[in-house]
């Protein structure tokens with residue numbers, strides 16, 4: 001691809017990061033982008049793919065087209081190695097290939113992956129988990145870098161931008177990597193790579209050098225002519241001293257005259273031919289296919305990071321056992337009413353708590369990969385979110401099942417009919433999903449896991465205080481009463497309590513019935529009863545015989561909708577929870593999209609691209 005950069009300016013606030021950068025690259029050239037730290041090398045690469053922050057002036061054309069038309073033909077390897085650390089290089093490449101090469105039959109797509117593994121000499125580490133430096137042992141730094149380059153090369157880009165591809169590699173590995181990159185350039189791909197202190201061998205692989213200083217082009221010319229250029233400037237070039245170092249020395253303070261001469265030499269640069277190759281349609285995977293690939297990748301990721309799932313399951317089991325043990329086999333007498341209320345609410349609320357804390361790290365840990373892949377147009381951010389929500393919903397429905405099985409019989413909660421048990425599970429599952437929705441919102445809004453983890457506990461306090469369990473919601477002063485309407489806990493309490501105290505009408509239960517001292521409430525035909533002590537304390541008449549009495553006794557009778565049946569109350573509160581859940585999920589998507597838009601400047605969402613011919617023909621002819 002021929003690239004022409006004309007009068008490119010990038011300004012952030014009052015700072016000029018790039019000033020009138022002019023240069024052009026011919027298809028198949030390999031260009032070394034050099035300059036002191038902070039010279040603007042990364043800014044130049046970012047602005048070439050529409051990722052630079054700040055205001056941008058000037059133009060960059062790709063075979064005469066704008067970025068929108070060329071985006072999918074550009075591979076960008078950033079300084080950081082961005083990929084899924086839970087997957088192996090082969091898996092990372094296979095999933096990327098599924099997005100990029102959807103039209104290839106499976107076998108041919110897999111062959112493309114194997115070819116790239118071979119080309120970048122990743123065979124030995126292809127099935128080792130990438131790992132995380134210092135945390136999980138995985139492939140070496142050089143192999144990570146190669147995998148990163150391989151990911152960008154998979155779509156056979158016509159322009160490959162590499163930001164410090166050799167950083168962290170020894171000279172042998174650097175040379176070997178750049179040799180591979182050179183082969184790609186020889187196939188017709190234009191390569192622009194920032195490079196620090198390259199060895200002579202690595203430097204010689206480049207065709208041209210673009211030297212930046214303080215955001216301006218200091219030199220742009222052929223590597224082969226560099227020695228003569230330096231000699232012409234009066235620089236002593238003893239054999240054995242690497243040319244790149246001598247070039248950078250010219251940029252030091254006190255060499256202004258030489259810098260001026262050097263700049264003059266670059267002005268006569270050859271203009272790249274803006275040839276306009278025949279447009280070729282290049283289709284990325286459609287969204288249903290994107291969703292399928294993302295779901296499969298989520299599942300593999302879930303399997304690899306099963307520690308998190310095991311911890312969440314263990315939390316659910318442990319909290320069920322703890323709550324079940326504390327409130328074991330509650331009596332159906334008056335003193336058992338309050339514990340019945342607390343235990344059922346605690347079971348539901350613990351699911352909310354675990355869900356918030358469980359997903360709060362979901363996005364920060366994947367942000368870099370998400371941004372890279374969405375900026376590379378592998379999929380739409382909403383599809384990524386939908387895949388996450390699908391898998392997460394299944395998880396949030398599974399954990400409450402554990403709680404139900406363990407604690408419901410242990411405590412002796414309302415098991416009069418299957419409806420009561422099923423509804424208790426539904427309430428827990430919806431509340432758990434609300435927690436996950438809220439956790440994801442936080443997770444998408446903040447830049448780091450630690451910040452997300454410190455915000456999450458703060459969300460619990462208002463939920464607890466405004467739930468109506470310590471103070472009736474009607475008695476809450478404004479604005480807390482109004483605020484309680486958006487609290488998950490408010491609807492969770494009402495639904496849980498009403499469901500627990502929703503009983504089938506009993507025959508033979510009237511005010512005159514009371515338990516004998518030996519039998520206590522065992523033979524009571526009523527829903528609840530009083531012990532002798534409770535009866536005499538209440539003046540000889542047991543005030544709590546039916547479920548309705550119990551709700552009144554607990555001060556939880558002012559339910560919504562007023563005057564409705566218990567079934568209606570449970571249903572309305574579950575609907576309210578579902579509305580909150582939909583709100584959290586949509587807000588999560590909204591925040592994710594904002595995060596995506598913040599990171600993406602200058603490029604539009606899915607574009608039809610016109611890739612110039614390079615090895616793309618190998619794909620198109622399949």
Ligand SMILES: Nc1ncnc2c1ncn2[C@@H]1O[C@H](COP(=O)(O)OP(=O)(O)OP(=O)(O)O)[C@@H](O)[C@H]1O
Nearest residue numbers: 012015017036037038039040041042043044053054
């Ligand atoms: N958004 C921004 N706002 C303000 N300054 C910025 C911004 N982005 C980059 N800079 C500054 O612009 C200058 C060029 O940054 P850039 O990352 O392009 O340098 P570089 O040549 O790639 O450096 P290095 O070799 O150290 O990676 C730096 O001084 C950097 O601090």
